[in-house]
Structures are given as structure tokens and as C-alpha cells.
Amino acid sequence: MIMLVAAVLAVILGSGTGCSSSPPQITIEGQYAEFSPLFIGAGSFYMTIRNAGGRDKLAGVAASLPGTVIELHDVRDKRMVRVEEIPIPARDTVELKPGSLHIMIYNMPKAIRQGSELDLTLRFQRSGERTVTVRLQK
Numbered sequence: 428m429i430m431l432v433a434a435v436l437a438v439i440l441g442s443g444t445g446c447s448s449s450p451p452q453i454t455i456e457g458q459y460a461e462f463s464p465l466f467i468g469a470g471s472f473y474m475t476i477r478n479a480g481g482r483d484k485l486a487g488v489a490a491s492l493p494g495t496v497i498e499l500h501d502v503r504d505k506r507m508v509r510v511e512e513i514p515i516p517a518r519d520t521v522e523l524k525p526g527s528l529h530i531m532i533y534n535m536p537k538a539i540r541q542g543s544e545l546d547l548t549l550r551f552q553r554s555g556e557r558t559v560t561v562r563l564q565k
């Protein structure tokens with residue numbers, strides 16, 4: 428058991444040194460959401476993700492609303508496509524914006540309407556979870 432812990436520690440410590448990148452420093456700003464013009468109960472989330480540190484990835488998103496489905500989307504050839512993750516390069520800014528990368532939510536309850544706020548928890552591969560409050564616009 429102690430050997431195992433030591434081995435795991437060695438891997439963790441080793442990954443933080445040498446040629447691998449420094450820890451990411453993620454900040455999220457300018458978040459907003461819009462209802463889908465096409466699908467009832469669906470919407471898109473947009474925001475600016477800044478990274479002042481090493482590389483990271485947005486690996487998943489959850490909402491404070493039970494029963495909703497959330498996907499990471501990109502737009503290619505004017506069509507939305509689902510992506511598994513969104514890379515956040517080192518010392519770079521990733522814009523989630525209309526016609527480009529965004530977070531899609533489906534199956535929102537009817538009680539969610541213009542002006543409603545909900546909490547979105549973004550799961551980053553290296554930075555862990557960040558929760559942002561987003562207000563729905565038209």
C-alpha cells in the first residue's frame with residue numbers, strides 16, 4: 428500500500444516538473460445565455476474563458492437544473508456539431524460565441540424564462556470545477 432502511494436505521488440510530482448506545462452489559471456467572464464430559436468426548452472451559453480497559465484481542457488458541463496441535457500458544441504459548415512471537449516491552450520483566450528464554440532442545454536423546464544438565472548458548473552481537466560451564474564436572455 429505504501430509502495431502504491433509512493434508511486435502515485437511520484438507520478439503526480441513528476442507531472443508538475445520538467446517539460447510539462449505550468450498549472451492553468453482559468454478565469455471566466457462575460458457569460459450569457461440565449462434561448463434557441465428552433466427548439467423549445469433549448470438554449471446556448473456563451474462566455475470568455477481566459478487562461479493565464481498552462482494548457483487545460485473544458486471536459487464537461489453540468490447545470491443546476493435536474494433533467495436537463497448539456498453538450499459542448501462547435502459550428503462547422505454552419506451546422507452545430509457535438510464535441511467531446513474544448514481545448515483551452517496555454518496563455519490564450521477561448522471565446523464561446525454565436526456561430527462558434529458554445530455550450531448547449533436541452534430540456535429546460537417551462538419555468539425557465541427570459542431573465543431566469545441558473546448555475547453552470549464547468550469541469551476542466553486540470554483546473555477542476557468552476558461554477559458561473561448565467562442569466563437567460565431572449
Ligand SMILES: [Cu+2]
Nearest residue numbers: 500507529531
Ligand atoms: Cu448547439
